[in-house]
C-alpha cells in the first residue's frame with residue numbers, strides 16, 4: 483500500500499538513539515507482518531499486578547501496532563490473540579479476554595473507519611461467547627467495504643484445526659463429485675484456509691523471547707522470516723516494530739533456492 487511519508491515522519495519523530503526511520507527501506511516494507519503477542523502475564527506479574535492487567539496493557543501495544551502498520555503501508559497485519567489451547571486458562575482470565583476483545587473492537591471501530599482498515603478473523607468465531615461473536619460480526623460488517631490495510635485477529639485459532647477443517651471441506655467436495663483429487667494442489671489448499679486470498683506473512687514477530695510457533699499458521703509460515711524479541715508485548719512499541727522490519731530487510735531470503743527472489 484502507499485506510504486504517506488509526511489505522516490510517517492511525524493509518527494516516527496524523536497527516535498531513540500539506536501534506531502530511526504532512516505534505518506528502514508520504505509521500498510521494501512513486508513506486505514504481511516504477523517505477530518504472536520506474548521508476555522502479558524509476565525509483564526503484569528513483574529509489577530505485582532494480576533495477569534489480566536497485562537492483557538489490558540497489551541491493548542495499547544496492539545493499537546500502536548495497527549497504526550504503525552498503516553503508516554508503514556503494510557497490506558496485512560495479523561495477530562494471534564487467542565488459541566484453541568487458551569481455553570485451558572482459568573475461567574476468569576478467559577472471560578476477561580473475551581470481554582476485552584469485544585470492548586476493544588468496539589472502541590477501535592472509529593480508528594478502523596478513519597484509517598480505512600478492513601477487519602478479518604482467523605479461527606472459529608461462531609464458538610465464542612455471544613457478546614464477543616456479535617461484536618466481531620458487527621466489526622466485519624462495518625469494515626467490509628474498507629479498501630486499506632487488512633487487520634486480522636486470530637481468535638479461537640489453531641493451525642492444525644484449520645488444516646483439518648480444510649481437508650474435511652475438500653473431502654466433501656470430492657465425495658460430492660464437484661472436485662477431482664488430482665486438482666487439489668497447494669493453491670487449492672490455501673484457498674480453504676482462514677487466510678484465503680491474503681499473501682503469506684513475510685515477517686513473523688514473537689515477543690517475550692519464546693522460540694515456538696504454538697500451532698500458529700503452520701502452512702502459511704513455510705518461508706516466513708522469524709524475529710523473536712525479549713520485549714514483553716505490553717512494552718512493544720513502534721520502535722520495536724521498526725527494529726523488526728530492519729532485521730527483516732537485512733535477511734537474505736532464498737525460498738529454498740540459492741538467490742534472492
Ligand code: FPP
Nearest residue numbers: 519520521522523524537540541563583586
Ligand atoms: C499472551 O500473553 C497474550 C494473550 C494470550 C492474549 C493477547 C491479548 C492481548 C494482547 C490483549 C489485546 C488483544 C485484543 C485482540 C483486544 P500471556 O498471557 O501468554 O503471557 P505470559 O506468557 O507472560 O503468561
